[in-house]
Amino acid sequence: MPRSRILLIGAYGQFGRRIAVELARDDVDLVLAGRRLDRAQALAASLAGDARLETARIDVEDGSLASDVAALAPTLVIHTAGPFQQRDYRVAEAAMEAGADYVDLADGREFVAGVARLDAQARARGVRLVSGASSVPGLSGAVVAAHASRFAELHSVESAISPGNRTERGLATTRAILGYVGRPFPALVDGRRRDVHGWQSLRRIRHPAVGTRWVARCDVPDLDLLPHRYPSLRHCDFRAGLELRRMHFGLWLGSWAVRTGLVRDLSRHAKPLLHMSEYWLDAGSDTGVMTVDLAGTGLDGAPLRLRWSVVAREGSGPQIPATAAVVLARRWRIERPAAGAGPCLDLFRLDDFMAALAGYPIDAATLVV
Incomplete structure (x- = not known):
């Protein structure tokens, strides 16, 4: 060799x-x-x-x-x-x-x-x-594969990522996220494929290591790949969030500006927005979390819900x-x-x-x- x-x-x-x-x-x-x-x-x-x-x-x-x-x-x-x-x-x-x-x-x-x-x-x-x-679909797909055998039928996969605010952030990742903020994309939601919008449909996740974090919808490969890989899925969703609410909800407002046509493309403003976020690097924590929630019918025929989670401390999320x-x-x-x-x-x-x-x-x- x-x-x-x-x-x-x-x-x-x-x-x-x-x-x-x-x-x-x-x-x-x-x-x-x-x-x-x-x-x-x-x-x-x-x-x-x-x-x-x-x-x-x-x-x-x-x-x-x-x-x-x-x-x-x-x-x-x-x-x-x-x-x-x-x-x-x-x-x-x-x-x-x-x-x-x-x-x-x-x-x-x-x-x-x-x-x-x-x-x-x-x-x-x-x-x-x-x-x-990467985290998606590489890690998320491995998580689903590791636990799929516990289900007679897997009906739902919902994933979320929330990095700590003091974790290193990059321009390429910022541009990628801003590119779909406020824009429509298809997802399998409650048994049917329909359009959802980037950085909307706000939801809170709770985890003992980080408390409560807000997350919003993101356009990622899992939304196509997992339903194809697991045909029994009737729901596949992915969300991400920013730890600081001022940043998370600010981006949510930006998503409405894109959706209503006031702003054409937030990714054009990636550099100044990234620079602005760095003013608050001392706030929040250096702890990030990723969750993957799986739901369906267990091998015994009863409903089964699992949550796999990973917690990254000391800025180790990347x-x-x-x-x-x-x-x-x-x-x-x-x-x-x-x-x-x-x-x-x-x-x-x-x-x-x-x-x-x-x-x-x-x-x-x-x-x-």
Whole structure:
């Protein structure tokens, strides 16, 4: 088996940096890449571990992308340079042309589902292309898969994410969220598919670790992928929220401005809105929570409701969306993946994911509710 040679694009970004820290511990060749070579070099100088580190300048918008990737001869390309809602598949195609497997951290609904259009080409090339190795659908899908066997019929999946306000935030993630605020998108709600709107349909979630948090609807890949994967589902929903109510409800008001046509696109204002949010970085907490609620009929025929939750303390929340790519990279060193292209579903077990987070102040639990 050839030595793993991993090209990490966006290596010095919010999630790329966390992946780099983990993979630098492994006995691999790790190429840290991005548009700014100086930042990649600074990151390399800060890392310790068994990996052989290199740096490279890679701009995913350059016409030379395919040749630049091929020149580095990777066996795996990890793409973290979002927002993916505005990307095409040129990085995945460049990886495929170079004979490399590919993983991205996309959470854009159409982008993640659309990677399957490359399936025939990936099979012909003998490589694996995976989109959505993030909190959704990577982790959320693993949670549902881990608990689905407890149901005779699974009827409902509702997920929510609420990061702590003092947790690091990035511009790409901000742009991705603002891109669907106030906009309609389809979801399976109470047995029928209908349009809902981004950052509306407010709801409160309660968790002992964080108290009460407000959340609102978001457009994510799960809304298509989970009903397809589990045909018995009659309800599939996803919400997210900001810990500080002034920020959460401010964005909710912004969603109405978009919905009524007063504002065309909030994502155009991502930089000033992100800068504004940083005025309140000292408020709130550094503890985030993700919940996945599953409901249906248990194996005994009685109604069953479960809540799986993960709590990330000390600002460790961004480690969660960075972990699926690490799990896949390590697994594929031992066992070659089947060739093809598709979303990040059924590719790792929940236990493997949580084991990769050992050592971080992150804990998960499942309760019957």
